[in-house]
Amino acid sequence: MIFHAFLIKYAEIAIKGKNRYIFEDALVKQMNIALSKVEGEFEVKKEQGRIYVFCPEQYDYDETVEALQHVFGIVGICPVVIYEDQGFEQMAKDVVSYMKNCHPNYDGSFKVYTRRAKKSYPITSMEVSAELGGRILDEFPDASVDVHEPDLTLSVEIRDKIYVYSQTIKGAGGMPIGTNGKAMLLLSGGIDSPVAGYMIAKRGVKIDAVYFHAPPYTSERAKQKVVDLAKQVAKYSGPIRLHVVNFTDIQLYIYDQCPHDELTIIMRRYMMRIAEHFAKESRCLGLITGESIGQVASQTLQSLAATNEVCTLPVYRPVIGFDKQEIVERSWEIGTYETSIQPFEDCCTIFVAKHPVTKPNLNVIHRSETKLEEKIDELMKTALETVEIIEID
């Protein structure tokens, strides 16, 4: 079956008045970006409170649907067959042939739902639905009509042409990117942070990212893994500006100067400080991490408080209440899992103490950080200046 268009369903109940236009325009923009990666000229059109994608004569159906499934804000994607309006008799024949093609030998319950966008059409919607229902029953003797809870709803829209659809493919949900500002994701090579980035992006937030790299302790492959993860998140979030920060000298300095059981906490505080610097520079309104309470020593409530203390921007931690298994399931769904489990060392795992503090005392941490006074400003300055920017499309 050849589909000529897609009707895009979005959760319009949540958006009223002026916001509706902002939402729809952002959605159209994101759809255009997603479809620009699929071969062929697609036309995205807002029409009478609906959004349609009109397809070129030749296009790859699966690729197109996949592209649309990555656009936040879309709840459902309905493939539409468009017929010329050549009078009611022809419409009835077309609808029956649509049924034969899309639902051969259909034997469940159904209803026909007709909408007249063209009010001049000589027959009312109710009459069209009833008559088409009858014609379908003639051809599908085992099917039955159920207007309340049908297994299948066949929608017929009478416009300048006749639009017919009956399937809804699930969309990603959420809100279109660009409707809720921008935030900076601390993206590691692990399972959690790509999921965290996805979840915040799903609420319409544009994402930038920062990765702390520690060559030669972490390899080029470890960095490439993060780039690959950023690409996967970018399939949903759109372009990501990835900041790769060389963290080696700061880590070594902390290692030399501070008690080893506090290494992770102090290191994480410096990560947050640096991330916040780039966040503010790129007008981000918050930071995002993949932290989850109690997952590791640095994610107890005390440790989170110690990390949080150095931030002035809000820190969003969307997987904070998730079990590891729940995060793993999400990463499967969004397609980052396979990459995340590739075995490349992370900078956090290299300088990790045997017995890290799980209840850091802030006064103690502050005192330890004073031992860094001599060189830390300069090391921070160098880390900020030598950042490598990778534009992920």
Ligand code: ATP
């Ligand atoms: P993940 O699976 O996301 O790596 P994790 O369970 O390994 O998380 P930690 O290593 O404690 O947990 O890191 C907690 C959070 O800190 C990560 O989710 C991420 O947001 C950030 N983070 C950790 N390491 C890095 C890094 N090298 N670069 C950027 N962000 C990092």
Ligand code: MG
């Ligand atoms: Mg990690």
